[in-house]
Amino acid sequence: MPKNILIIEDDAEILSVLETVLTFNNFEVTGLSQTDDIIAAVKNHKPDLVLTDYMLPGLNGGRICQLIKTNEETKHIPVILISAYHEQAIALVNFGYDAFVPKPFDVNKLVKTINRFLN
Numbered sequence: 001m002p003k004n005i006l007i008i009e010d011d012a013e014i015l016s017v018l019e020t021v022l023t024f025n026n027f028e029v030t031g032l033s034q035t036d037d038i039i040a041a042v043k044n045h046k047p048d049l050v051l052t053d054y055m056l057p058g059l060n061g062g063r064i065c066q067l068i069k070t071n072e073e074t075k076h077i078p079v080i081l082i083s084a085y086h087e088q089a090i091a092l093v094n095f096g097y098d099a100f101v102p103k104p105f106d107v108n109k110l111v112k113t114i115n116r117f118l119n
Contacts (some may be wrong), residue, residue, distance in 0.1 A: 003118045004028040006047035008035060008064060009082075012054050014103075018051065020106045022114070038064045042074050048118055053090075054083035062095040069096035078117035 007025045009015040014033040015031045022029045035041045042050065049067060054061035057087045065079045081095070099113050 002026050003027045003048040004046060005114065006031070006033045006041065006045050006050045006062065008033075008038075008041075008050070008052040008056060010034055010053065014053075017096060017107075021077060022109065025111050027114070032059050035064070038067050039071055042077065043066060047077060049114060050077055050079045051114070052079065052081060060096075065095040065097045069087055080113060080117075 005022055007015060007022075007029060008016050009018060009031065012033070015033065019029045019031050030045045030047070032041060034057050038059060050064070050102045052061040052064050056064075059067075061081050061083070065081060068077055068079055069075045078098040079096070080099045080101055081097040082101045082103055088104060094105060101110055101113060
């Protein structure tokens with residue numbers, strides 16, 4: 001059974017690329033441009049992994065990660081944070097993400113990172 005990935009990315013082109021690449025790599029993918037209630041979204045979509053951009057309208061990716069990782073029902077779910085703000089990656093570690101992938105990203109490295117948490 002394919003693993004389910006929830007992507008939160010507000011750039012429609014990047015979201016489309018991520019959905020295409022991950023679907024091609026045999027993942028089930030749900031893409032959202034934003035969410036104001038990440039716990040409800042996680043409970044609804046039941047992802048095996050969450051991939052989120054940092055800069056988002058409403059809740060940013062750091063806060064999304066923090067909410068997932070501090071909730072007893074969702075803290076086991078790996079969260080990969082993606083961002084063009086590479087220099088902030090060290091500061092963002094306080095949000096509890098499992099991996100950080102800088103933009104622009106190499107799709108092969110991204111898939112390897114995802115597989116590391118799902119295999």
